[in-house]
Amino acid sequence: MKGAALGVLTGVLAGFCVACGAEDDTMVTVYAAASLSEAFEELAQQFEATHPEVDVRLSFAGSARLAAQITAGARADVFASADTVTMDRVVHAGRTADHPLVFARNRLALAVPAHNPADVSGLADLTDDSLVVAVCAPEVPCGALAEAVLDDAGLAVDADTEETSVRAVLTKVALGEADAGLVYATDIAAGGNRVAEVSLGPSGFRTDYPIAPVSDQSRAADFVDFVTGPAGADILRRHGFETP
Structure with a gap:
């Protein structure tokens, strides 16, 4: 610009x-x-x-x-x-x-660091207390959507960090400070080779x-x-x- x-x-x-x-x-x-x-x-x-x-x-x-x-x-x-x-x-x-x-429109996605060192295979893994999980704060759109996805799956996830923006979550994952994070699909694309996506299946959770x-x-x-x-x-x- x-x-x-x-x-x-x-x-x-x-x-x-x-x-x-x-x-x-x-x-x-x-x-x-x-x-x-x-x-x-x-x-x-x-x-x-x-x-x-x-x-x-x-x-x-x-x-x-x-x-x-x-x-x-x-x-x-x-x-x-x-x-x-x-x-x-x-x-x-x-x-x-x-x-x-x-x-x-965008869809929620599960991001992991490149090569997925914690071997995260899906949403259910986020209930593992040994994993560091990052999400958006609930008042942020990506946080509200993450809550909806986890509730729909019947999962109680105690996130280690709640960020004020989806890019803050992506940064935590890309730097290896979190084993997994719930972001948007477009954020994973923007993250390039620093992050990878773990499939959530045919999710209808879009914003x-x-x-x-x-x-x-x-x-x-x-x-x-x-x-x-x-x-x-x-x-x-x-x-x-x-x-x-």
């Missing part, structure tokens, strides 16, 4: 950066779920290529954290969440400028990703239209997302 993209924000740093909203129609500030990082970096680049007068500033974090920042008054132009429940909080707070649209303009700035609506349009869908599918 022509404007320096903001990386995954954590802790106090996120609080300092969230007020960097757009003041005119030459900049669009986009708050997006951490699992959208690579896809939205490409989307922003392509949007800027067709709108050379516009800078797209990207801020990535867990959806729940971003929603809390927006409802508290942080200046953003667009919000893309990893589930509809979190988006609904922003809608109910009166902080969206138009109705959210579902633009992508819808909605997007909405937060400000009434015209470029915010243009960016949403681009993401939800054919060009945006092509980019999202290349990054492993399903599209409506």
Whole structure:
């Protein structure tokens, strides 16, 4: 992006950066779920290529954290969440400028470090107390989905760490600090050869990703239209997302 993209924000740093909203129609500030990082970096680049007068500033974090920042008054132009429940909080707070649209879908997946040193073979193994298991916190979309998957399987898993974003879980697994973690399928793809996927079988546990303009700035609506349009869908599918 022509404007320096903001990386995954954590802790106090996120609080300092969230007020960097757009003041005119030459900049669009986009708050997006951490699992959208690579896809939205490409989307922003392509949007800027067709709108050379516009800078797209990207801020990535867990959806729940971003929603809390927006409802508290942080200046953003667009919000893309990893589930509809979190988006609904922003809608109910009166902080969206138009109705959210579902633009992508993802599925939960079980990630292990490359070569699977703990020999994890499925969800049931996560009940083994000798394993270090990482999940998202329950208020984060990937954490809520993980709870649903484990409940459906009748498994009681005492996770060793609950992270504020799905990329934090992926990092724990990739570094070998966790033997397994529940993330999204697209995160495993983004992890490259640092992680591997253990099949959960024909799981129907998927999450819808909605997007909405937060400000009434015209470029915010243009960016949403681009993401939800054919060009945006092509980019999202290349990054492993399903599209409506």
